[in-house]
Amino acid sequence: MPVIHDIESGGGAPALEAKHVSVHYGSKVAVSDVSLVVPANQVVALIGPSGCGKSTLLRCFNRMNDLVGGARVEGAVEFRGKNLYDPDVDPVEVRRRIGMVFQKPNPFPKSIYENTAFGPRINGFRGDMDERVETSLRQAALWDEVHDRLGDSAYALSGGQQQRLCIARTLAVKPEIVLMDEPASALDPIATQRIEELIYELKKDYTIVIVTHNMQQAARISDYTAFLYMGELIEYGPTETIFTNPREQRTEDYVTGRFG
Amino acid sequence: MSSPGTDDLSFKRARNVKEQVIGSFLFLSAAVSTLVTVGIVAVLFTETVAFFRAVSPVDFFTGTEWTPLFQNPRFGVLPLLSGSFLVAAGAAVVAIPLGLLSAIFLSEYSGPRLRGVLKPLLEILAGIPTVVYGYFALTFITPLLRTVLPETDVFNAASAALVVGIMIVPTVSSLSDDALRAVPKALRQGAYGLGATKFEVSTRVVVPAALSGILASFILGISRAIGETMAVTIAAGNMPNLTLNGLESIQTMTAYIVQASLGDTPHGSIGYQTLFAVGMTLFVITLAMNVLSQWVMARFREEYQ
Amino acid sequence: MSGSASPLGGTPSANDRRRRLFGSIFAITCGAATLVGVLALVVLLADVLRDGLPRFDWALLTNFASRFPERAGVKAALAGSIWILGLTALFAFPVSVAAAIYLEEYAPRNRWTRLIQLNIANLAGVPSIVYGMLGLAVFVRALGFDRSIIAGALTLSILILPVIIIASQEAVRAVPDSIRQAAYGLGATRWQVVSSQVLPMAMPGILTGTILALSRAVGETAPLIMVGAVGFIAFTPTGLGDPFTVLPLQIYNWISRPQADFQQIAAAGILVLLSLLMAMNAAAILLRNRYQKDR
Ligand SMILES: Nc1ncnc2c1ncn2[C@@H]1O[C@H](COP(=O)(O)OP(=O)(O)OP(=O)(O)O)[C@@H](O)[C@H]1O
Numbered sequence A: 001m002p003v004i005h006d007i008e009s010g011g012g013a014p015a016l017e018a019k020h021v022s023v024h025y026g027s028k029v030a031v032s033d034v035s036l037v038v039p040a041n042q043v044v045a046l047i048g049p050s051g052c053g054k055s056t057l058l059r060c061f062n063r064m065n066d067l068v069g070g071a072r073v074e075g076a077v078e079f080r081g082k083n084l085y086d087p088d089v090d091p092v093e094v095r096r097r098i099g100m101v102f103q104k105p106n107p108f109p110k111s112i113y114e115n116t117a118f119g120p121r122i123n124g125f126r127g128d129m130d131e132r133v134e135t136s137l138r139q140a141a142l143w144d145e146v147h148d149r150l151g152d153s154a155y156a157l158s159g160g161q162q163q164r165l166c167i168a169r170t171l172a173v174k175p176e177i178v179l180m181d182e183p184a185s186a187l188d189p190i191a192t193q194r195i196e197e198l199i200y201e202l203k204k205d206y207t208i209v210i211v212t213h214n215m216q217q218a219a220r221i222s223d224y225t226a227f228l229y230m231g232e233l234i235e236y237g238p239t240e241t242i243f244t245n246p247r248e249q250r251t252e253d254y255v256t257g258r259f260g
Numbered sequence B: 001m002s003s004p005g006t007d008d009l010s011f012k013r014a015r016n017v018k019e020q021v022i023g024s025f026l027f028l029s030a031a032v033s034t035l036v037t038v039g040i041v042a043v044l045f046t047e048t049v050a051f052f053r054a055v056s057p058v059d060f061f062t063g064t065e066w067t068p069l070f071q072n073p074r075f076g077v078l079p080l081l082s083g084s085f086l087v088a089a090g091a092a093v094v095a096i097p098l099g100l101l102s103a104i105f106l107s108e109y110s111g112p113r114l115r116g117v118l119k120p121l122l123e124i125l126a127g128i129p130t131v132v133y134g135y136f137a138l139t140f141i142t143p144l145l146r147t148v149l150p151e152t153d154v155f156n157a158a159s160a161a162l163v164v165g166i167m168i169v170p171t172v173s174s175l176s177d178d179a180l181r182a183v184p185k186a187l188r189q190g191a192y193g194l195g196a197t198k199f200e201v202s203t204r205v206v207v208p209a210a211l212s213g214i215l216a217s218f219i220l221g222i223s224r225a226i227g228e229t230m231a232v233t234i235a236a237g238n239m240p241n242l243t244l245n246g247l248e249s250i251q252t253m254t255a256y257i258v259q260a261s262l263g264d265t266p267h268g269s270i271g272y273q274t275l276f277a278v279g280m281t282l283f284v285i286t287l288a289m290n291v292l293s294q295w296v297m298a299r300f301r302e303e304y305q
Numbered sequence C: 001m002s003g004s005a006s007p008l009g010g011t012p013s014a015n016d017r018r019r020r021l022f023g024s025i026f027a028i029t030c031g032a033a034t035l036v037g038v039l040a041l042v043v044l045l046a047d048v049l050r051d052g053l054p055r056f057d058w059a060l061l062t063n064f065a066s067r068f069p070e071r072a073g074v075k076a077a078l079a080g081s082i083w084i085l086g087l088t089a090l091f092a093f094p095v096s097v098a099a100a101i102y103l104e105e106y107a108p109r110n111r112w113t114r115l116i117q118l119n120i121a122n123l124a125g126v127p128s129i130v131y132g133m134l135g136l137a138v139f140v141r142a143l144g145f146d147r148s149i150i151a152g153a154l155t156l157s158i159l160i161l162p163v164i165i166i167a168s169q170e171a172v173r174a175v176p177d178s179i180r181q182a183a184y185g186l187g188a189t190r191w192q193v194v195s196s197q198v199l200p201m202a203m204p205g206i207l208t209g210t211i212l213a214l215s216r217a218v219g220e221t222a223p224l225i226m227v228g229a230v231g232f233i234a235f236t237p238t239g240l241g242d243p244f245t246v247l248p249l250q251i252y253n254w255i256s257r258p259q260a261d262f263q264q265i266a267a268a269g270i271l272v273l274l275s276l277l278m279a280m281n282a283a284a285i286l287l288r289n290r291y292q293k294d295r
């Protein structure tokens, strides 16, 4: 049984709730019976050694696992009182409401503008696209650097800028939750810092679940931290508690760098 | 965009209908390829069955005379089979050494620049229409053969075999080259580390490691040679002839099909049906060789995984 | 091997010299084998150019076939080839690309899909004349298209279907998965992912493969003989139902005549055919280069 500390849902309903989620790849269990609550407008960090199932769990939250061959998801993920895995739920709609930013920046081979406008466009957005693009790029703290070259190829940007563009692209769809899988691991320290500041800003409007390998980063940016080990949730609670006063020996060993 | 609410997560009906229509269209397109196979087999099969009602399979497969359009027709396919195999064997004698040695040269000896020139040049050979090869055989190779060996017929198997051999060099060389290049660098380095020369690395390490891919390329090349049509029709003649003498005029299965369909073969006549009986024989032989080559190739893949 | 005590760079042993000699002979043999192929190409082209250049002129393109070699031309055949080229592209391209997309992006990874895939690989190895028999039985007879352009174009479309499918699959497979994920992550449907990201990125590769497949169709003779294209036609086609001829068939028709004059006009016809093929290949190369510059 995992140790679950008090999770303050801030009065409102939790943004997302996983109930007994397990994921199998063929016969291999990648995530085993994980239950956790993601409070609204908070940042939740998923940490754990490589291969422990962080990415797999994260992908459960917007049904990206549907696209991974051989992945089978059990259990429920509730979002606004609805199980994402109910048969009448459209995974496409799920992903529009729960966006995702990937480990490696993956801009489309198009202009900066077109990258940002892609999401609204496919979702039938009819309003002022220029404005939507600008807001999204501003939110992603990229506007000042690119506003005079929106027509340039996204590939002309630096890695850190590309990643912020990917965040802007996700925000342009106006999701309620943003999932981030090690968004800064391919970036240098300065670019990483910008992303971290950005996450701090975004918290006001979005709920964020972030996977990270970097303990300091988890400690700096997250409100809650979940520690996974070999597919199991070991301990979940306020970040401060997990890092300073964990109840599980394995958690302590991991966050203090004794293994992993 | 829609305002947040639980039911928004449910199926968007219109969008899903569109997605499904597109999905079905794509599936049907993929199914066309299966339909083609079914069509080929069905067409060949029905007409062949009709043919075998009139002609006994024993006569067909063991008879040594092929004169289906004569007054007194004989339906022994052996002369056509021997014609096809004579040409294919001759082509293999040309293409296998040339193709394999070229592949070794391209993969082991030539640098990227030389390779970048030579490989496309060889590929041009594969892109030249077969009727052009027929012309080349008839106007260049045959006269050459006849000056060296005056007893050569104007139409002869050797000329066709030579030109078909050249034609399939790119098949052999390019597939063998792929197989050679797929051999891991570590294997080569291991051998060099033991003091082997380049010659020894190539012939004792790399070629054996790529052997199944190389064999597959040979089989595929020979299968192409058997199915080759225009060059043999033009160069080898139209004389069904059970012989192993390459200097004589012969007829291959493919050449017979062309000859018969150029003439008058009304639907339902025995002449029409012979087309399909011979076509079926050709189809089965080439299919068997292609499957064999894929099987050999699949074994090759297993070795590195 | 040389003894461990002998200094490096000393006189090589007899054995080493033999090994080196073998190596050089082998290298030279391999190089020579490659050159034989290249040489064959050069000789072939020289042969055709020598015979055909004197007749390779404007009249060749504007004259119809004729019993008199000095008046014969490729007008009908060239027109027929272009018709066939266009129609074949029209039929084969959409179906092949759709099939490739299905197999790469939609198909479940199960036995049926593997079977379809295997089937396509085998179709690519079926001799072209067998496609001619299918065309004869289905398009000419069963569907009653008779000896028309449309029967020929459909037959060749089926012939190059597997070639375009395989090339398109490779192009689609080369699109990095991260692009798909990004689009899905933004709430794109499968078709939106394919149509807005995957296809545009794969298109240059698909087009290159298609052009190469079409150049094969343009060079085909045997299947068209089977579906009844004829070697002697004195008008350019005006509709799908017209009888037709194509360059390779016209060339074959001339080759099979004994007079030397017809051999010359055949060679000139070959030059026209090769020019057409060269133009198509140039287009393919141009496309590939432009695409590589963009990336
Ligand atoms: N597509 C797949 N097919 C089969 N097994 C998979 C697949 N994806 C992941 N796995 C396995 O599931 C387990 C969890 O993988 P996951 O990618 O979720 O780990 P992770 O915690 O994100 O690791 P990392 O920190 O290295 O990114 C691993 O053992 C992995 O090998």
Ligand SMILES: [Mg+2]
Residues within 6 Å of the ligand: A054, A055, A056, A181
């Ligand atoms: Mg991961």
